[in-house]
Amino acid sequence: MTSQTPSEKPQRFALIDFIRGAxxxxxxxxxxxxxxxxxxxxxxxxxxxxxxxxxxxxLFSSFLMLAGVSLVLAHGNGIDWRGFWKRFLILMA
Known part of the structure; x- marks a missing residue:
């Protein structure tokens, strides 16, 4: 899995941002x-x-759809389960 350097900005999708704002x-x-x-x-x-x-x-359907789209965009290369469980345990502590 590749990680982004601090100088790289993730690509934004204007249409997704517009629909989310609406x-x-x-x-x-x-x-x-x-x-x-x-x-x-x-x-x-x-x-x-x-x-x-x-x-x-x-509105409810659009939120569910946008949640799915956001998850795919955020974790397109796969989910970092180790990082997920680390953050999960920190939140539950």
């Missing part, structure tokens, strides 16, 4: 509307309104 903004808006409904500032109910229900599914 998903984050969408989730913030969804939760903001949910809170507005909780405090009775809006009439629509995200739990039962079809537009918000579809938005919820799209």
């Amino acid at each position: 998903a984050i903004i969408g989730v913030v808006i969804y939760h903001f509307i949910w809170d507005l409904r909780l405090f009775r500032f809006v009439v629509t109910d995200p739990a039962y309104d079809i537009v918000w229900m579809v938005s919820q599914k799209i």
Whole structure:
């Protein structure tokens, strides 16, 4: 497995970053509307309104997809299991 030198920057994918940013903004808006409904500032109910229900599914699916894409991009050469378990044990200590 090759390691990067400190001067090398990993390649960024603008489309992935854009989709990730759009998903984050969408989730913030969804939760903001949910809170507005909780405090009775809006009439629509995200739990039962079809537009918000579809938005919820799209946002959830995009997060799962982006998590998978990010894992593949981060570990394209394989997972460093030794480093993984070392970090895992540090977190659990």
